[in-house]
Amino acid sequence: MEFLQPDNLREAFEMRASHPGAAPICGGTDIMVELNFDHRRPEYVLDLTRVPELAEWSRENGGFRVGAGVSYTRIIEELGESLPGLAMASRTVGSPQIRNRGTVGGNLGTASPAGDGLPPLYASDAEVEVASLEGTRRIPVAEFITGPKRNALGDGELITAFHIPEADGPQQYSKIGTRNAMVIAVCAFGLALHPEKGKVGACIGSAAPTPVRTKEAEEFIEGVISESDLWQTRREISGSALRRFGDMVEMSAKPISDVRGTAAYRTRAVGVLARRTLSWAWDEYRGGSR
Ligand SMILES: Cc1cc2nc3c(=O)[nH]c(=O)nc-3n(C[C@H](O)[C@H](O)[C@H](O)COP(=O)(O)OP(=O)(O)OC[C@H]3O[C@@H](n4cnc5c(N)ncnc54)[C@H](O)[C@@H]3O)c2cc1C
Structure with a gap:
């Protein structure tokens, strides 16, 4: 198994395109379990942890664009006031160690019906941003998750962020x-x-x-x-x-x-x-x- 380590988003898209079977890894809290149990043995692993663009969040019209690589701990600490539902869900994820590594991007990638990051995204009509060398598209979260452990990510695409309105009520x-x-x-x-x-x-x-x-x-x-x-x-x-x-x-x-x-x-x-x-x-x- 080879390890690909892009330093920026452009490189990540290029490596994704040139290694179609490569498995993205962000916090690794889902995928490492699969690798350890030999449930999956991809030829390449695409390490996204050095891609700074994925670890950023920003304000946008009445809401937030949150990079796919922002950890649960950071969502709680940095966005808890503005996104209280997602912060509450984030506090229920695993343990402090898992929350330090795990990301909503990874939760979307795994697409488990039990993913705790997902119901708050649905309740606030969030959109998932996916991108590749071909461009960027935004997909309503309910259309992005297509079944148990299935999502609408296309060939060559990565989850780059999610867009969510700021809470306007409890x-x-x-x-x-x-x-x-x-x-x-x-x-x-x-x-x-x-x-x-x-x-x-x-x-x-x-x-x-x-x-x-x-x-x-x-x-x-x-x-x-x-x-x-x-x-x-x-x-x-x-x-x-x-x-x-x-x-x-x-x-x-x-x-x-x-x-x-x-x-x-x-x-x-x-x-x-x-x-x-x-x-x-x-x-x-x-x-x-x-
Ligand atoms: C001990 C333990 C406890 C846990 N408890 C909970 C819990 O309480 N609630 C919960 O919801 N989950 C829990 N999990 C599961 C896991 O922590 C979460 O699903 C987490 O959100 C995964 O994020 P990650 O960044 O670690 O994902 P990774 O393991 O890095 O990736 C998960 C999947 O998404 C894909 N992926 C990751 N990033 C991208 C990207 N940017 N673009 C495209 N694909 C991508 C990967 O290829 C992989 O298929 C637990 C896991 C462990 C080991």
């Missing part, structure tokens, strides 16, 4: 695992309130082949909130509406049973997470922050 992320750290999610739920737009964005993690937006539940709760003028009055959402929201989220889940949990448990649990995260986010909204 956000939440909650994950169920067998313990508090170093667990793959049994199921998870990300939620973002957008008071100015009268919108609620939400996404289930680890309870379907890909993360899943919960459109019907979102429309239901948006209707409840606007009909009762709750965005303006900031009164409580009724318990029955919260429960109905949870029930509708359960209907969007399409989980399997595996060693981490049964399909029935996952379905019920995402409903509970949905109800709880909405009530936490709504309490924060009522408290007047953001």
